[in-house]
Amino acid sequence: MALLEIPPSVARKELGNMFSSNPAMLLQINDMRDSLVVVLCSLLRGDRLTTAGNNVPADHEVLRLSAAIEDLEKKYFIPIQHRNVSTVSVVAGGKKTNQMYYEIDKDLIAQLQSDPEPVLRKQKKVLASKEWVRKQKKLDDLLRNHGGVTETFLTLMHHAYKDKPLSKEKWTELEAKFKDLLNGLDAA
Incomplete structure (x- = not known):
């Protein structure tokens, strides 16, 4: 299997011709670094790509491909x-x-x-949904590990203030205020 060797200028020209009727897509392509343009061009040609060193049937192999794929997905949708x-x-x-x-x-x-805007919008929604689920799982784990909203909040507060030395009395006072506030929110 050969390394992907499309010169960036050739890839940019090919993508420019491909998206000549879509200025928004052209702006995105112009914003991309050369390695992303080359990978995108190859993928839009219908090529299969794999990371260099893999033993996978593919058209080309690319160094640090996973980083390029992540950028194309998360930054350019x-x-x-x-x-x-x-x-x-x-x-x-x-x-x-x-x-x-x-x-x-x-x-x-x-x-x-033919019409990249709806495809990119849909991908953006899919990524936002996945990110929401990931954050919700993190929050659920925090709550489960610390025993509830109040305890989780106090743990996070202690972590945030770990570099600011407070006296024992000040910590007790702060914790009491936050517990009252959070218990009031729980009751509402």
Whole structure:
């Protein structure tokens, strides 16, 4: 498998031609660093990409591909499919491992080329929803680990003020005020 070797100027020109009727997409492409432009161009050609060193059937391998994919997904809202493949790893001494390749579905490529705005909006919503779920899980874990809202808040407060030495009396006074406030909110 060969390293991906599209010159950035060629990739930018190809993407410019592809999105010539969509100024918003052209602005995003102009904002991207060269490595992202090259990866996006290859994906929109329909190529399968994998990280260099993987033993996965793909069209090209790319150094630090996962970082580029993350940027394309989270910063530019490009919908990219992650595909796991069970394979024998050279690095893991011939043991079976799961490795990944990335691609964009042919239908999504056509949609991106014809009208990218709805595709990008949908991807942005999907990412926001995933982020909300992730944050909710973190909050649920905090509450479960500390025994409720009041205890969690007090733990976070202690953590926030760990560098500001307060006397024992001041801590007791602060905790009492916060407990009263939070208990009042719980009761409401």
